[in-house]
Structures are given as C-alpha cells and as structure tokens.
Amino acid sequence: MKNRFQIAHVKEKIGYVLFFLIVILYMMPLVITFTNSFMSSKAVEANYSTGNLREDQYIEMEIVPEKVTLSQYAALLFDSPVYLHMFWNSVKIVLPVVLGQILVSASAAYAFTILKFRGKEVVFFLYIIVMLLPLQVALVPNYIVADWLNITDSYLAIILPGIFHPLGVFLLRQFMKSMPDAYIEAAKVDGAGYGRIFIWVVLPMIKHGIAAVAMLTLLDYWNLVDQAVIFIQNSEAQPLSIFLAQINSGELGMSFAGSCFYAFPVLLALLYGQDYLKNGIAITGLKG
Amino acid sequence: MRKKWALNLPWIMMIASLLGFSFFYLVPFFVSFLYSIVDNPINREFCGLSNYKQLLQNSYFMRGLKNTALFMAVSVPLNMVLSLGVALVIRNIKSYSNYFSLIFLIPLATPSATSAFFWQNFFGLHGVLNKYLSVFHVDGIDWLNSKYGMLVMVIIFIWKNIGYNMALFLSGLSSIPEEYYECADVEGAGWGWKLKHITLVYLSPTTFLALIMTFVNSFKVFKEIYIITGEYPPDSLYVLQHYMNNMFLSLNYSKLVSATYILTATIVLFVVCIFRAERKFSDHLHY
DSSP: OHHHHHHHHHHHHHHHHHHHHHHHHHHHHHHHHHHHTTSOHHHHHHHHOOTTOOTTOOOOOOSSOSSOOOHHHHIIIIIOTHHHHHHHHHHHHHHHHHHHHHHHHHHHHHHHHHOOOTTHHHHHHHHHHHHHSOHHHHHHHHHHHHHHHTOTTSTHHHHHHHHTOTHHHHHHHHHHHTSOHHHHHHHHHTTOOHHHIIIIIIHHHTHHHHHHHHHHHHHHHHTOOHHHHHHOOOGGGOOHHHHHHHHTTSOOTTHHHHHHHHHHHHHHHHHHHHHHHHHHSOOSOOOO | OHHHHHHHHHHHHHHHHHHHHIIIIIHHHHHHHHHHTBSOTTTOOBOTTHHHHHHHHOHHHHHHHHHHHHHHHHHHHHHHHHHHHHHHHHHHOOSSHHHHHHHHHHHHHSOHHHHHHHHHHHHSTTSHHHHHHHHTTOOOOOGGGSTTHHHHHHHHHHHHHHHHHHHHHHHHHHTSOHHHHHHHHHTTOOHHHHIIIIIHHHTHHHHHHHHHHHHHHHTTHHHHHHHHHOSSOOGGGOOHHHHHHHHHHTTOHHHHHHHHHHHHHHHHHHHHHHHHHHHHHHHHSOO
C-alpha cells in the first residue's frame, strides 16, 4: 500500500517537472524579447540579420545579452518624437473604442435581457454571426460605410465600427442570463425604474463581465494592423502597432525595446485585470 | 414625463445598438451583395452568379478554403484539449497558481509583430530550431516554406490562444461544487471517472462558449502569418484571408464580396449545427 502511494507521488512529481519545462518553453519568446531589449542596436543587428549567412550559419539568439544597455530605449524615447507620437495615436484609437464598446454593449445586453419581443432571438443570432466573421469579411462593408460618412482617412472609420462590434453584447448578455431575475423583480417592486435598475442593480453584478469585455477589446485594438493599413494613409497618423509590424523587415535595432514598450500598458492591464478576465469571460454558457 | 422616459429606456438602448449594428455591419453587408452580382464595381454590368461560379473554380480561392478548413479542423480541437489540460493542472497547483495562469495569458497581450518576429527567427532557415537540429546532424529546412508550414501555424496559434480558453475553463471549473469530487472519492472513483462523469459534464456550458471563442480567434492567426510571410505565402499557408486581402488590395471587390458570402454561409451553417448540438446536450443535462 505504502509502495503504491509512493509511486503515485513520484508520478505526480514527474508530471509537475514536465509542466514546469513546458511553462519555461512557453515563456521563451517573451523572455527573449525582454532581455534582448537591453542589447545595443548593433548587437541586435549582428545577431539577427540573415543577409550574409552561409547555409550552415545561424542567427544568434542570446537569452542574456553580453552587454546590458538602455540604448534601445533611449533611441525610442528621446531621439525622435515619432514613436511617442505613434503610441499616442494608438491611445487615441483604442480609448474611444473600449469606452464606447462598454457603453453600447452593456446597455444593449440589458435591453436584450429585459425586453420581450418577437424575433428577439433572430436579431441576437445576427449579432452572433457577425461576431464570428473574420475581419476580412467586414472590410468592404466597413469601407462602404466610411465612404458614405466621408471618413475614410480618419480614425472614426476604425472607431465607429469598433464601438458597435457585437462581441460585447454577446458576452454581456450571456453574463446577464446567469443573473437571478429575483434581483430585478425586487428592485421593480421597490419602485425603481429601468434606468435605476440598470445602474444600481445590473451594472454592479456584471462588472466582471464588463472588465472582461474591456480587456478583450483593448487587446484586439491595441494590436490592430489591417484596419490601419486600409484606412490611415498618412504615415504619421499610424498607430505604433503598424510600426512594429514593419520593423521586422527593416530596422531591427529597436524592435525589442519597441515591443516591450508597446506591450507594457497592456501587460499592466492584464496583471490587474486577470481575475476579472478569468471570472468575466466564463459565463454560464450558451443557454438560448 | 420622467417616468415615461425611464419606461422606454430599454427600447432606446436596444434601438441605439441596433441602429449602430445595422448601419455599420448589416446594411453595408447586404449592400455589398450588389458587388458580387456585377462584373466589376465600375462597369456594374449584371452578371448573375458567375462570380460565384468563377470563385469555385479558382484554384487560389479553393486552396485558401481548403487550408482554412484544415487549419481549423486541427487547431480548434487541439486548442480545446490542451487548454483544458493546462487549466486542470493549474487548478491542482496549490501555490502561485495565479502567476502560472498569468504566464499563459501574456501571449495574448504581446504585439503580433513581436511574436511573429520571434517565430520567424525560430523556424527560419537560419533559425534557432535548425541550429539545435544541426547538433544532431539534421539538415535544416525553412520550416514555414516546407510541408510542415501548417504545423508551424498551428503551434503559433496554440501558443497564443491557450491562455484564453484556459481562463474560461478555470472559472468554469471553479463553479463545480467540491462536494461532487468528495463524494466520488468516498465511492473510490478513479481520476478518469471523475474527469468523464463530473468535470466534463458540468463544464459543458463553458466548453460550448470556449468552442465559439476559439473559432473566432482562429481567424485571427492570420495576422501573425501575414506579418511573417507577406501577401504571397507558400501554398501550404495560403488561407482564405490571404485571398480576401489580396482581392481587396487589387480592388477586385466583386470577387472579394462573393468570397465573403460563401464564407458567411459556411459559418451560419456551422453555428446552426453548434447551437442544435448545444440544445440537445443541455436537454440531457438536468440542472
């Protein structure tokens, strides 16, 4: 009996060791990006450029740089205002989308929960279908609308469709389904109107869901590439994510610092919001 | 007066969302249908369904369709299984489990360009993988341009998206009452029995949600692939979005819209199936 217990114990230990190994492998891209951001631009270029390599030569991916320097960050932040400007462009796109998406989707989800009308489920089905479509499918529709509104070369062409994207409505409605009706009924009996019930009863109960929607939207739009390429012609108005996507082909030197710099705000949000995210995106399922 | 406004509030909210949704997605989507039945957007000569017919005979479109379907058929189930596995392990780790789950969430926050850059340098001809293989005297190949390209794509997708489902599963797991497991322990049930008869059963609503979200996310892997391989990737990596993107850039809206209608029809079919299955499944399950 004792022997069997020990074997089970050893098995468990081996399992954990394996898991830790996987976690370490899993983290490699992130670790490399972080440590290499302290390399000098010259060292990065020497390590990663493949132009002059023979068949049997390989790029050098060093986990720990030989010489630690902040020169990449210095170049990024102080040499030219372009990068900070692009960072600010990203903020200008993402912030309205996140705020608008929360406002619209929370209220729409509330309306979907409260109202009873014929065809409600059909409407919601349309929301789900649009939510599932890949970005490329929406390109032409987005372009048509931007053309109607005459906003093709402005952030609004990205922001407005972003605000009305159905993902938030879908997630928050699922979230509200798990909310007991009794709360709303009780508030009604107490004489609260729909506005008050929304603000004082429903919103506090779905705050995890709202935080999750905020974070998912943030992650999506902070990294946007395609829409910006299509709608923003002026290179100075591009968000930083575009610059990072182009860095791969040309300037290697600052790419790592740029990546870390750009990922930092989102990582911070993730660190604080991780519990919200975990509790928020798991909703009691797709009960229709 | 004030009361009346409050009574109408849910309708106002509904109409606001519906207007925005219709104006930015539904209406232009249906309007765009007109593009698909004319020969080109400038001439606007009616040509019936010939665009659709041409698409189904176009080798690029069919290749994209085939590769997308293959990619999803492999990566979606794989991601579901692996993320559930990770969630189960993390749930069993007593201390620091929050840090472990954070690690799996970080790739979501990493800029696509950053992860694309890493994977390019990992799987490239002069990349790290070949460097280690050369130690064992295995000749290096350009993995992305080889017949393993699809596999690399799956790995990148899993790496990025495991955390998303893991987060879903973790909170799904935390809603299963501990007593169920204790009961099973008393009865002497094994690990496999508990997984099959308790965990998977009570996790099924979460599983359906995870499936939907994995599906949504599986389209997004295109961003990384696009950054790595550009507009014209090797045949094995050519997915539907490449075709659409290229049609968009070459202003061939008629073909593009026809392609989106074919894809949308496929997705509608898929969603109807999923919802049917979900309803059947939850009817069996009595809460």
